[in-house]
Amino acid sequence: MKYYTDKFKYVIKIVLIIAMLISNIRCIKVYSIEEQAEDTSEIAEAVKDIFKNRNDAIITKDLELIKSIYDLKTKYGTWAFEYERKKLQYIINWEQRQGVKFIEIKPNLVIRRIRKRSDNKYSINLLNSTEYKYIYEDRPEEINTFRIGTHHTLQLMNEGGFLVITKEWYKDPFADSLDADNSKKEAVKQYILSQERRDFSAIPARRMNAMEYAYKYCGAASEEKDGYKYNRKYRNYNYMGGDCANFASQILFEGGKFRKNSAWNYDKSGATGAWVNADRFKNYMLNSGRASLIAYGSYDRVYKASYKLLPGDFVAYEKKGDVTHISTVSSADSRGYSLVTCHNTDRKDVPWDLGWSNRKIRFWLVHVHY
The missing domain is CATH 3.90.1720 (endopeptidase fold (from Nostoc punctiforme))
Incomplete structure (x- = not known):
């Protein structure tokens, strides 16, 4: 008899648990695989836009556009922007010394991971294989191409409806050039163009x-x-x-x-x-x-x-x-x-x-x- 009593109690517990789940189901937000993929893809597209805009700004020398990509209210966001500002100036100096002009900088991103943090920021890890195209000033028909690959770790947050960079780390190939030597720029340029x-x-x-x-x-x-x-x-x-x-x-x-x-x-x-x-x-x-x-x-x-x-x-x-x-x-x-x-x-x-x-x-x- 005890066996049937225990079994009855067990069944009652199961029924109560199911009833509680049904009554509270409206309070549980369930993400389908499709919804998760869609959310991630939106962030991925935003990241691609950020990298494209930053590269386009190098071509047009638009420092304000670069500035808009970063959260300047944070220490790390400000540092990241200042670094990009110095890099832009180096690229301008190198162009002038070399007698060249960059005409396209095209990022190709392979996003490894996107993770939403508890503070509503996003942590992203990605590979960026960037294609650079440049021409010599006096021969615009001859396009030269090279590639630089970098691995990035960055954090993004929503600022007024736009994702901005609050922190970014990558091993930058221009890091040893921010104190460039331009002492004989014109002489070097003339020799290269000859x-x-x-x-x-x-x-x-x-x-x-x-x-x-x-x-x-x-x-x-x-x-x-x-x-x-x-x-x-x-x-x-x-x-x-x-x-x-x-x-x-x-x-x-x-x-x-x-x-x-x-x-x-x-x-x-x-x-x-x-x-x-x-x-x-x-x-x-x-x-x-x-x-x-x-x-x-x-x-x-x-x-x-x-x-x-x-x-x-x-x-x-x-x-x-x-x-x-x-x-x-x-x-x-x-x-x-x-x-x-x-x-x-x-x-x-x-x-x-x-x-x-x-x-x-x-x-x-x-x-x-x-």
Whole structure:
């Protein structure tokens, strides 16, 4: 008898719970999968508009439009705007020194995550593969294109019906150029405009193969068909100081078919210093006889010599006596100006000094012996 009594009580409890749920169902907001997707897509479209407007403002030099994108009532929003303002001025200075004009800056966003926070702000994580197009002032019919890939973490909030940036972080490729050296701007411009396109059609196959590898695995700067990824055979050292020398070594080994040795090596256990460290990579290449120096010094001292660089050569960037970055030369633009491809920040066919115009930076222009 006790069994049936307990069972009856159990059934009554279930009925009461169901009744309570039914009576309160009007107080519960249920989001369908479709509704969630729609909400996320609206935020995603707003983010795309923000990036497009910011890039368009660089083209038109519209600082007020850039300012409208940020929440200037917050410390981090103000910092983010001030950084973009300085970057805009650097780009203007670089255009004037180079004798060029940017005509389009097109973002291609891959949004990894959108999360609504408890304070009604949105946290977004995304990849931005930006395509830049520029022309030389006296040859507007010749369009030059390069790509820069960046990874962004940002926060947005609704301000008067519009989403604005309250915080943003990304490794900006122009970070080392906000104190640009423009002391000999006119002389540099005239020299650049006196140059012509260079023909690389006859360069050795090993150099060409090295460039094919560089283009395929330049990460966020690569094309969509290549997946914006690095070669997964190799460890990503960006979180351990930088991946630029690792990528330069891969280009020489995988594409250029240079042989590994005890000093320059990568295997399952890791990499030697000459493989993965920028300064030691430069020293190894020069001291081993696998490369020779074309020129060393400030931009004013080396920019004329940069026209001797060929696809497969490299540029080493020195700050305070230490080489901190390596870029591999991959092509040249319509005026023969050398272009580089690298990791950290990911670049594809970017003018070799763009983002490295600080007067304290020294350049090593290095010819590799294929």
